[in-house]
Amino acid sequence: MNAGSLSMPPAPQCSFASDNAAGVLPEVLDAMVAANEGCALAYGEDPWTTRAESALADLFGGAAAVALCWGGTGANVVGLACLLGPGEAVICAEEAHIAVDEGGAPERFTGSKLLTVPTPDGKLRPDDVLAVLYALGNQHHAQPGVVSITQSTERGTLYRPDEIAAVAEVAHDHGLHVHLDGARIANAAAALDGDLRSFTTDAGVDVVSFGGTKNGLMYGDAVVVLEPAVARVLPFVRKQTTQLASKMRFLGAQFEALLADDLWLRTAGHANAMARRLADRLDGVQGVQVTGTPDVNATFVQLPSAAAVAELQAWSFVWEWEPARHEIRAMTSFATTIDDVDRFAAGIAAVAAQHG
Ligand SMILES: Cc1ncc(COP(=O)(O)O)c(C=O)c1O
Structure with missing residues (x-):
């Protein structure tokens, strides 16, 4: 049979190719139009960004530092760069977006190696992390400095909060930080009864990339830093990695609308x-x-x-x-x-x- 065969039913209006094939939520678009009234200070010194940052921090328990970024790859680069020191590497699943689909951006911008681990379902387990830690202290090996997990995963799977806590415990016990790529964190939170904190703040995650684009923004993902010792470098890293938007109010307005009333x-x-x-x-x-x-x-x-x-x-x-x-x-x-x-x-x- 050929493509476009007569026996095919009518095609869906909305593509199933990706969640970013969708357009923009009407509430978000309205908020952008409303934010277009008059002038506002640039680089995040505007009321929309202030409100969005505080709404995001509240979701995580209030003590978080937030940096709005252009997109998911950018947020991952900023988040990882905040955590990595000289000679350090990132442990992640073989099919992690940072390893497969970001054109090498994390390696290029952080100068760090990615240590990929095969998994059956996109989820790292404590043993996967432990297996790579033999390199610690050996000057000939890149030093594992960060464990990066994705929630929900590229394979459409979900970590339970206790599974993330177990990975974080092993990481912290060995002096590593934990980054969570949350391009689809909203889908994970919705699947876990809305309890975002249970698998982030309370599970010991240090830095989160909080996805907005795949959940109805025109553009925009955020970095949320939960480890206070790391927060100081966040604004500088964002600027150096070209993720500081000058007309930030349009990012702020989008996030404000997305977070209002649990949208x-x-x-x-x-x-x-x-x-x-x-x-x-x-x-x-x-x-x-x-x-x-x-x-x-x-x-x-x-x-x-x-x-x-x-x-x-x-x-x-x-x-x-x-x-x-x-x-x-x-x-x-x-x-x-x-x-x-x-x-x-x-x-x-x-x-x-x-x-x-
Ligand atoms: C798991 C994951 N992380 C991050 C991203 C962010 O990508 P982008 O830079 O295209 O917004 C995506 C997008 O497909 C993703 O699936």
Whole structure:
């Protein structure tokens, strides 16, 4: 069968390729327009940024230092650079975004090596960290200085708070810091009953990259420093790594709108629910296998063949995740509708039926 076959149902309106294929939350866009009235001091000396920083700090328990950044890669670079000293390296999962999808930015801007560890599900365990610590004290080896974990992970999995606390304990016991890449921290928080602190502040995380872009901002992620000893360098590191926006009020206005009335949790909760619906819709479909359970807003689906993947992509583009097993990754967002999910599931079923 060719792409665009007559037997395909109508394609979804919203793409499942990524959560950043979605547009901007109306509340966020309205806030940006409102912030466009008149003039305001630049570089974060404006009331929107002040309010956004304090709302973000409150989420983490109040004692956090916050720096709004342009995007997720930038926030990761700033966060890691705040923690790393000369000769130090970052332990992370093999499929961590910082290792795979940031064009080497963390290495280039921090000058530090990434020590990647294979994992079955994108999650680091204490033993994974311990296995790399043999290098400590040996001048010929890069010195593990930071453990970076992703919550929720690139594989769509979720750390329980006690799992993060266990990793942080091992890290701290050996003098390492903990960075959490939270490009999808809202999806994780929504999946954990909104209890953000349980897996950050209370679990011993030192620095968080707090995602905004994947949860309805036009652009913007934040660095939240929870370890007071590190906070002093944050503004200087942000400036040096080119993440200090001059017209910061438009970042501040976006975050202020996102955090108001728990909008960030409601949108992420919706995205998670849409992923669960997709998995439910595909349950029992001939030739289709949902890999794992969608804990957050990612659903991984195995199709019968490479040709099936190609036909699905031609109909409604989605990324292939594991070509060897014809597995795709479908992402949902605040903008995904029930109708989108049902159409996408019907499309997957149609492709599978043709190629099974
Ligand atoms: C886990 C993770 N971290 C960070 C990012 C940030 O990326 P960007 O620089 O594209 O905003 C992404 C985006 O895909 C991501 O998936």
